[in-house]
Amino acid sequence: MIIVMKHSAGPAEIAQVEADLIKIGFAPHRIQGVERVVIGAVGEQKLPFPLGLEILPGVEKVVPITAPYKLVSRQVIVEDSIIQIDDLSIGGADLVIMAGPCAVESEKQLLTIARRVKEGGAQVLRGGAFKPRSSPYSFQGLEREGLLLLEQARLETGLKVVTEVLNPQDVELVARYADIIQVGARNMQNYSLLRELGRSDKPVLLKRGLAATVEEWLMAAEYILAEKNYRVILCERGIRTFETSTRSTLDISAIAQVKQLSHLPVIADPCHSGGSWRLALPLAQAAVAAGADGLLVEVHHSPSEALCDGPQSLTPENFSRLVEGVARVAGAVDRKYSPVAGAGLEKGGV
């Protein structure tokens, strides 16, 4: 449920409500709105309604939340959540483009791609150091060494870094290097991992599981918010359907739906879902038209040599075309796209 406080409610009254909530077994989450404070109360409902909270001083009304997810729901937080990472905002009017290789392979590969995607207009560099692969015999990533290379690319290009974490014990390590921590589709319901990320101070990019419903996806996000990390970005990456002509089906309707059900930013991955670079541009345009706040794109300077997911990676040239094509759609749906000033900045290196 949420407790809507009166405009006039002071800090003492708010604290009193929070203390009473804790007493009856709820965890209070204070949400500072533009005009008033709302307290989200989550926990197992043990006592029957009404709980008598309405009569406390400063309380305007108590609203039960009907959805199973609470803190991610728009019923609790009405305004769009904007996730701020230094000067980068995710979830506002500006589209955010995250691009890079599926896996970090070497310093040369990563820096080459990082410079190219920055020139092409990306604000965030993606790159897997820990890779969850369908086969245990596939390349598993450079792991810790990959994190060091991402750090170097971050310093050299000024791009923010998003990279995946596979298990709870690596969260602290990955958080030291990443600006955004990614949870892959296969780990969407790894609840101990989600709880650990909820205790991190880094934003989390939560990919939708390949056979997860929208409600399951939002419940997974709820795990992170319940631990008081409110900075979650949802990522639609395609679901498994009866259709076999594409790798998976990018669920455009889920993007529009989740934007209504939740205040969290939603981005789309047009590369994994189509499974082919040829589909990336139209899928990216469709996602933005449906309300996506950004894109997660795979780019490799030499897709034929990529150790992971080559066929669905864009070349830097195709990436630039994708960004141009997406920018045109963005204008049509009242979104802005303004890549970081100084893109393509020349720097000496070794």
Added chain:
Amino acid sequence: MDGKLGYLGPAGTFSEEAALLYNRTHNFELIERPTVAQVMEGVAAGSLEQGVVPLENSLEGSISITLDLLVQHSGIQIYREIIYPVRQCLLVFPGTALEQITQVISHPHALGQCRNFLNTTLQNAACRLVESTAAAAAMVAALPGSAAIAPRRAAALFHLDLLVENIQDNDDNVTRFVVIARQEHSPTGHDKTSLVLTVPDGPGSLYSILGFFAHRKINLTRIESRPARRSLGDWFFFIDCEGHRCDPSMAGLWEELAKQVSFIKLLGSYPCAKRLP
């Protein structure tokens, strides 16, 4: 077993002693490599898990090859530092007396650390440079009338007489070794960070770079310049500062620095070594 730990060989060098010291708290298989470059390449390529190489000596200064390779190699970091006291000894072919010595053989750094002893006690002996103290000891084993400057342990290894102990110019003579690895050490609360950067040409540019550390009250423990090996007047600055790269006190520092300099590379954050007695 923790895998393979490479060190600058051959056996009987201070690098081996430092590696043995490090391995007291680990369980590595020690692997000797003939050059610093081969230790670094082994770690970078994954054939060695970690490697021990010398970085600087309190009397003779930096080991330039180590600094240069740390800049060149990607994906490897300084993982630990080891401060090792260096006690140089004069080792001779069995039966040789001090006045019979006509040449002294050693690594250039070892000869440099014993400059006063050589000038006063062996002023007539010729100096001969070799790639390591252990190599010097091995040569002396077949050369009557010659002496090696080497660690005490080399006397037993190569069956030499230990003629004079502690001949280094200063009893505080220490060498700082670093352990390199393909990962970074976690913060311990008492750490150091090493980095290298190039400053743009212009008045006060180094001053303004150092200002980023000063404003945050971050103590610098070392700053040194090395040619960037591109053109004359083009320098790398190697900086060591107190604190781990991801300590809250350093938040935003690296991004700010990266905007000001033409090149920056973090060489690693690692626990500060305790000095051995």
